[in-house]
């Protein structure tokens with residue numbers, strides 16, 4: 001492979017931080033120099049509708065893939081949770097990097113935790129996964145849509161539109177905004193999204209030299225955990241119109257996978273939950289654990305929860 005590559009990235013502050021982080025690791029650990037190609041995606045432009053209504057997670061990656069396809073860039077850096085479960089023909093994830101804190105954070109200027117919010121408080125989130133879990137913890141809350149990049153969402157909180165908002169801890173930490181976190185939800189309360197906190201490095205499938213080089217940055221425990229989480233979503237037809245959470249953690253060489261599914265339309269319906277665990281040593285075993293979790297959810301009635 002060449003000693004100089006171009007990284008395609010979205011232009012939000014978080015996306016740029018992540019691309020710069022990968023650029024620095026390429027230089028330090030692989031002796032490869034990289035320049036960034038910033039791009040605006042449809043997912044960044046359309047802020048007045050929820051992602052599930054405008055076409056889902058793929059909106060954040062399509063333009064970057066176009067840049068890989070026509071050779072303007074060789075590598076795209078993504079938050080793994082924004083990467084669709086099935087990549088289009090011709091693309092692959094060459095590496096998943098070690099995960100940051102996967103938890104969701106409670107952010108507020110006036111309240112220290114969800115429990116302190118007054119009856120009927122307004123909480124901002126456009127994530128169906130967060131909305132259903134918030135309502136299952138606190139059915140009295142009013143959850144209002146909130147989209148935009150992290151800075152935009154924090155600004156909307158500061159302008160007084162919400163009593164509190166929920167954001168991924170990983171993004172806040174990366175941007176040096178950890179002080180905005182008032183409380184971290186434990187994963188049993190607010191189960192994270194598949195891949196939350198991890199970075200995925202996408203390349204063209206025919207770029208074998210780059211794949212081999214990037215493989216040296218990969219973090220296998222994170223990869224296997226995320227493969228299990230993503231397999232749950234894939235088995236349920238994963239899209240962001242599903243309020244689906246999946247989170248795996250290691251206990252020694254055993255991978256423990258928790259999943260929760262909310263009703264696609266009736267957000268007050270009880271969440272379906274499954275917990276499975278197995279010794280996992282490779283991607284196939286991780287995916288099979290994810291399929292087992294999806295099977296459990298089906299046995300609990302997931303069929304009637306999925307969009308019709």
Ligand SMILES: NCc1[nH]cc(CCC(=O)O)c1CC(=O)O
Pocket residue numbers: 079080081082150166167168170171195196197198199
């Ligand atoms: N959906 C947008 C998005 N994509 C990645 C992160 C945060 C970083 C991460 O989870 O890796 C966020 C913000 C959020 O969900 O609050």
